[in-house]
Amino acid sequence: MSKIAINELSYSFKEYYQPIFNNINISIDTNWKLGLIGRNGRGKTTLLKLISGELEPDKGHISKDINIEYFPYSQITKYIKTLDVIKENIGLLKTMEDVMDDIIKSNDEKRFGEYQKIFDNYAYADGFNIEIRIKKEFHLMNLSESLLEQDFDTLSGGEKTKMLIISLFLRKNSFVLLDEPTNHLDIEGKQVVQNYLNHKKGFILVSHDCEFVDDVVDHIISINKSDITIEKGNYSTWIENKSKSELFEFKTKERLEREIKSLEKNAVANRKWANVANKQKNLFRPYGCNSGRGNDAGVAKLMRQAKSSERTIQKNIEEKKNLLKNYEEVSDLSISQNALEDDVLVTIEKLSFGYSNKLILNKFSLQIRHGDIIWLRGKNGTGKSTLLKLITGEIYSDCLRFQEDIKISQSYQEPLWKKGLINKLIDDNNHSTLHFKNRFLNICKCLDIKLQKFEKPIEAYSSGEIRKIDIARSLATDNDLLLLDEPLNYMDTYFKEQLEKAILIYKPTLVFVEHDENFGHSIANRTVMLDK
Structure with missing residues (x-):
């Protein structure tokens, strides 16, 4: 039985004097299927990078007798065909095949020793059975075998994600770290990856999707305010135990x-x-x-x-x-919008739009009225994010009519603010006023973004914190209509509860894209389905 043992580990971001972990001791069985839980900024990705060896601890050590594989990763290869790209990602198998073929063709006796060494490595990586195993994984991932003959670059983003995950699980003696593998996957794609992971073991999963985590894990690692704990069970059992603990702490807190x-x-x-x-x-x-x-x-x-x-x-x-060391305090989020007399804010009539001769939206019509909370749904590539860009005016079309002087605020999949100091970004913001600044800072505090951290550049924050900052920017901006593009990506469960509660209480006029079904069904009063 293999173990990953973390002993007396401490780590801090020395450039910003920010401690992350202090004297952590945990032991992980490499047959477990673990979900990693923690609020944004607590160090989930940092812990994965420490386990993978990408980061070195300040103190203590991590012992492991298994290969650690990390998703997401950049795949850089000269090969074009999908089958070749997958083989190369598994362990440079395609390169081994090419070198062995080259040696055989050259009939150079001086290279026979090199051939034997490569042959042994290829056999150890199960290269002679790899195509059969790839096709088996394709079946589990609900992918057509015909994709193996296509150019990798022609595949959709979702198809590439699935194939990169397959490559990791086909690597020899591997334990896989999955950091938000379902971001930007549509509902069908998430379900496929969920079913795939149900057939696997030996991984740690970070995901903002509670249902997804709940279905595939058998242990939970929780990064708490003051420690890290591991317990057997899925997300539901963990949240039940945590709720009981927090209820006790809440009752005894005063x-x-x-x-x-x-x-x-x-x-x-x-x-x-x-x-x-x-x-x-x-x-x-x-x-x-x-x-x-x-x-x-x-x-x-x-x-x-x-x-x-x-x-x-x-x-x-x-x-x-x-007794109060892990008690989580979650503030109520508020949403404010301008009061409008005119009921109709945006009218879209027979809109047709596409890229590179590929039609995405075909004679699409929609009217956005005051008080609408519209959920844009559809598979990847059906034009959801494109439609939001058309509404903001980032993409122009004469098929859209707007109420005079309408103010639209949007939070993006890719945050607007990516580099620089937050105070300077606030001052440089086109809509910056004292009211905006105060409201922005209050929302950040509410979302557990520590104000004293504003001295460090935004790129030094976690992915979840950067997304929270972008959402705080959009909520603080004076608006009549709010647009949110996949607001739950990278987010902790506390944020989901905060945002859902605020929308249900304040009922802003909102158009949003989100693959979390429970969230969408809970807040939307209109659903618009986009089809290919």
């Missing part, structure tokens, strides 16, 4: 805080009393008289008792504080 305050008050009183006693033992002793030794001993004893009592109180305070 009591514990009162007790801590009282203990701290007693500690101060004891300290003052001991100091007074120490002064008084000399205050009333006659000058030049040594007859106060008995009194001195009594006072010294009382002082020792006072100090012992203070130590006991301090220990009690720390124990009570530890």
